[in-house]
Amino acid sequence: MLTKSSTELVRQRNSVLVLAALRRHGALAHTEIADFTKLSSATISAITADLEKAQIIEKSEHQAASGRGRPRVSFRQRRDCGYLVVVIISSDGVQYSLVDYAGKLIDRFNEERSHDPAGAERFVTSIREGLARILSRSKLPQEKVLLISISSKGLVHPTEPVLVWSPIFGSNQIDFESALRPEWQARILLGNETQLVAAALGAHEENTRPADFRALAALSLGHSIGLGIVRSAGQGEREISAPNFGHMLHMANGGLCRCGSKGCIEAYAGFYAILRMAFEVPLDTIPAKFVPIAELDKIAAQARHGHRMSAFAFRQAGIALGNGLSRLLSLTERMPIAITGPGTRYYDLLRQGIEEGLGQTHVVRMEGMPEIRVVPDESILVFEGHLDRALSVIDQELVMSGIQGAD
Amino acid sequence: MLTKSSTELVRQRNSVLVLAALRRHGALAHTEIADFTKLSSATISAITADLEKAQIIEKSEHQAASGRGRPRVSFRQRRDCGYLVVVIISSDGVQYSLVDYAGKLIDRFNEERSHDPAGAERFVTSIREGLARILSRSKLPQEKVLLISISSKGLVHPTEPVLVWSPIFGSNQIDFESALRPEWQARILLGNETQLVAAALGAHEENTRPADFRALAALSLGHSIGLGIVRSAGQGEREISAPNFGHMLHMANGGLCRCGSKGCIEAYAGFYAILRMAFEVPLDTIPAKFVPIAELDKIAAQARHGHRMSAFAFRQAGIALGNGLSRLLSLTERMPIAITGPGTRYYDLLRQGIEEGLGQTHVVRMEGMPEIRVVPDESILVFEGHLDRALSVIDQELVMSGIQGAD
DNA sequence: ATTATTTTCTCGACAGTCGAGAAATTTAGT
DNA sequence: ACTAAATTTCTCGACTGTCGAGAAAATAAT
Structure with a gap:
């Protein structure tokens, strides 16, 4: 209605x-x-x-x-009109930033993070402590913090601030709303990391050529594979979503993935998967929890020097990504694809496979290859995406509540 | 902006x-x-x-x-406020319906259609003639026809009334806007058939339980495979889309599809594909243009009586559909799936494969199976979808134009 | 006839946008 | 120093729209 x-x-x-x-x-x-x-x-x-x-x-x-x-x-x-806390959860730590209403960074620190997979509750308390710390350092009254914007890798709930699945905690859901609500009256937003990259790129795109922007996808390559989509909905609104692309089925009964399923895209294109393939480890072995990037650099160097199996591993990863993207394009309209994340440094090795994987589908053969750009500096975009989304939500809320509250 | x-x-x-x-x-x-x-x-x-x-x-x-x-x-x-022509293009003919502003059917006839694949221009002129005929039979002045709503199987352009790809004319694009604009000043809408089924089901759903409706997918099984998605966007608007699901990649380098690509879902789940698999024809043979449904009924009967290869063919079709749906669900949020089309009569044979194919993906294992309903009477829903969409567009246009045009 | 009941219509108050022009304030010119 | 031009901001009246309250209309019951 x-x-x-x-x-x-x-x-x-x-x-x-x-x-x-x-x-x-x-x-x-x-x-x-x-x-x-x-x-x-x-x-x-x-x-x-x-x-x-x-x-x-x-x-x-x-x-x-x-x-x-x-x-x-x-x-x-007015800078002092309200404040925003940005919490960026990455694999090795959590970054807390305090930002004023004008978007200016006021305070920032990082905290280490234990790699204990069972410690979901402990992790939540560490987040609570981090938030308390950034508040006390700022000496601001708590009600001045209007919004807490959190991002993580993994699968986020489409509407609630619930982390449904994450590489570290698996299916141990984390509901930030219920975890933080007792202490904080701020609005709580959770986003997938790549979703925010897409948001930032979309905002940028719409600033530069506002007319013909329709949609854009961001693909993040790393230990895990992330995808974010931004689409211009009616009335100039932008809608962002974070599909479960990394764990979309690439090949039935394929390689074992960290998530426990078989044949996910990540099980072919994630860093651990490339390593596994390059070392000719059987595809049903439990994958390594974490792969130092230097390890992968070594394989990449070998591949660039003509080592067959290493090159093959990257090519297989590319094909998995290309097939996945082609399936994405079968289900959405044609849109440009921005590739980000630490994996971009191997784009020269992945590219052929990506194009091969893309070319195997009807849409791509009909409409041609989508535009692909490589955008290496992911972390800046994540922060920009946070600001873009959070500040416009704050604008909304201030207007809705603040007008009648005038003196 | x-x-x-x-x-x-x-x-x-x-x-x-x-x-x-x-x-x-x-x-x-x-x-x-x-x-x-x-x-x-x-x-x-x-x-x-x-x-x-x-x-x-x-x-x-x-x-x-x-x-x-x-x-x-x-x-x-007011019934005489304006009229709507619905043109439903199916594989064996074209149905023309004249409907008044209140949604009441006034006139309807079918016309045979030549199966000449090259005759895209001839087809367009036959549509023009059909439209002229329904107008002359009604004795209405032409400007009273406010909208022409056309549907076909195949891939439609997301915004323009352009048939981008169709099972019969292939990549011979048909632009209904430029084909009909010289004669008609009516607004022209083109929809994918299954998209309109989804629209009808979505409207129905929103009438019965308005609160918790978020999204729904309609899957049409027949000679080709169609998918339509309806999603409730903000402000109670419903947004419908028609992904290229039938030609999404099921399996790299798989069976040859009618579209010329390899490994499309349709090349495993379309009627011709089931026939091909049951008869153990090599998967790279050019598929039959058209399969009489009696032929498929026979195979289904055999499968139900335990014939191994026939049952296998339906199971493979189910797996292709299930894998495709699981990929869809990886890229969207969880939504119920309504299965329609002539293929529903084989649902008993397809079901196991569909569930197997669905179960192979991370999302499904995490969130559980989506709700699947079987809705056999497709053609009624197509017409309802036409009316639902077209009449609300007419409402919009009347309000926008008609108010200042009052006497 | 009168009264109760229900529906529709009307009126005045209030909120919002717009165009036109007034008021304000600075620079350029003499 | 003074005036004219330029430019921005502010203000006023007209118009459109929504709402609540109550008047007017029309029927059934008494």
Whole structure:
């Protein structure tokens, strides 16, 4: 059932429109906001007055005095309007960042992480401690933290902040909502890491060529294989999702995967899988928990020097990825693919296999190869994706709650 | 970029809300509309007055006088407000239906279709003739036909009415927009057949249990394999898509498919594929263009009587479908699957293979089997899907254009 | 006839957007 | 120093839209 519409909703939507313009283009004057949002000047006056009264934006006194006429006064977000904590869980540690409402990094530290697979509860308490620590270091009151944005590798629930499956804890689900809610009243968001990479790339894409952006997929290569998709939905909204690509079936009854299933893509394209194949270890042996990257570099060097089995291992990995991507493209529309993660350094060895694997499917033969770009610096994109998503959620919530709460 | 919102848009949205309520529940009185839409009584008065002036709805004089109090006057769509032509292209013919704005079937006929694969142009002219014929039989002026809704098997363009690939014409694209635009000013919509089945099932689902509907997939089994997905997007909108499932890669370098590729799902689960496998024909032989269903019935009978190779053929088909579905579920969230099409009569033979194929993947092992229902009467659903989609598009367009065009 | 009941319609209040033009404020020119 | 031009921001009135409350309408029961 459709939901009814009212004039208050109109104001809300237009207010977040103004905040989004401010976010994208930095401090803006009345006139510039009107240009970007296509709203009339009178409306801008009304909205900015409201937002200023609600202490969400402020006039920035500094202006360049560029030309004659009445000087512009630009608006910008109030930094102290609210704060965001970004928690990035990676295989060897957890990074905590405190960011203000304008997107500026205020504090950041890393904490080591035990590799105890059974320690899901202990891990949750360590997260709680980390959050407590970044709060106490900042000396901010807790209610100023409006959102906690968490990312991890693995499978996340489509709507709730629940880590459904992860490389380290397996099917030991972690529900961050119930774990953090007693202490924190902040909104809690969980994202798959590659999903956030896709979000960042999508935001970037839409800034550079806004018209023809429709969809984009990010493929992260590493110990595990991640995929994120960003799609432009109606009304200029972007929708991001994180399919379980790494554990999609590549080949029935194929190699044993870390997840316990057989024939997953990861069981051919993950770092441990490449190692296993290169060393001609039987495909049904329990895979190594963790592979030092130097080990894989060695194999790559051998492959580049013509060692048959090493080259074969990379080629098989490429084929698994290519077949998987071709299946993805059979189920979605054609979209460009950005490859990220530590595995990009082996792209020269993977490429042939990827193209071979892609070419085996009807869609690809019909529509041609998708555009593939290699984007090595993954960690920056993950953080950008966090900010992009979290700050626009905060904008939404501030507008929804903050307007009537004005003094 | 988000798009701005205004009060006129609010009225438009609420107007289609009223029309949608009328569509779902039949003729409704003022009070009932207010109940369904949650709009205030005053707003209903304003909107219904506008729609009545624009000749989109009318008061229905017939009322039951049920109890005391001022009797209700119910509104209903004006049948003559506009018309819709539904064109259903199937393997053996084309069905033309004329439907009025209230969704009532007015005229219908079938026309045979030549099986000439090269005759794409001739086919287009036959469609043009069919449309001309249904118009002349109705004696309606052409501009009263607001929408032409076409469906076919095969791959349709996500946004334009272009048949990108079809079992009969292959990669001979058919652009219905450019083919029909010179004669017709009606909006032209093209849908994949199974996509429309999904649309109908989704509409049904949302009527019965509106709250927890999130997504649904329809799988059509026949000479070719079709898949349609319906997903509830934000604001109660439903989004439908038609992935190229039948030609998704099942097995690299597998059996030869009608499309010319190797290893498509269809090359294992299409009727011709089952026949080929049962008769132990080599998998690289050019598949039969068309298989009489009696032929397949015979094989099914043999399989049910214990004939090994026939049973094996159905089981292989099931596995191909199950693997494909498991891959679909790896890339989307968990959703129920409705199986339709002539192939449902062999579901007893396919089922084991489908479950085996599904069970080989990580997601299914984690989340359990998806719900599978068998829905045999496909053709009714296709027509319902046409109406569901087309009439709501007409509602939209009438509201957008018709309001200022009032007298 | 009168009263109770139910539905529909109408009115005034309120929220929102827009265009036009007034007010403000600076630079350029004389 | 003063005026004119330019440019930005602010304000006002008109218009559209939704809502709640209550008036008006129309029927059944008494």
